[in-house]
Amino acid sequence: MPIYNYLCKDCDEVFSLQHLMFETINNCDICEGENIVRVINPVRINKKTPTKRKVGSVVKEFIKDAKEDLKTQKKELTKKDKELNKEIG
Ligand SMILES: [Zn+2]
Numbered sequence: 001m002p003i004y005n006y007l008c009k010d011c012d013e014v015f016s017l018q019h020l021m022f023e024t025i026n027n028c029d030i031c032e033g034e035n036i037v038r039v040i041n042p043v044r045i046n047k048k049t050p051t052k053r054k055v056g057s058v059v060k061e062f063i064k065d066a067k068e069d070l071k072t073q074k075k076e077l078t079k080k081d082k083e084l085n086k087e088i089g
Pocket residue numbers: 008009010011012013028029030031032033
């Protein structure tokens with residue numbers, strides 16, 4: 001069975017699950033949250049990258065990138081919230 005990686009937007013954690021291709025996972029393995037996105041394994045593999053490079057490290061980097069993206073998104077949301085509060089208050 002293939003292993004799939006998921007990123008949970010609720011708890012910012014990445015977890016791996018082994019399941020069949022036609023199965024869908026709806027809940028986070030850690031917090032049971034429903035805001036999970038499947039991280040498809042070697043998405044960002046550069047064609048110039050030597051094949052000797054371990055796929056695991058590429059996945060790690062991808063997950064790191066995804067997490068950074070989430071952080072930026074969260075920051076922007078917080079900023080917007082604060083601006084809204086200013087307008088109301
Ligand atoms: Zn979670």
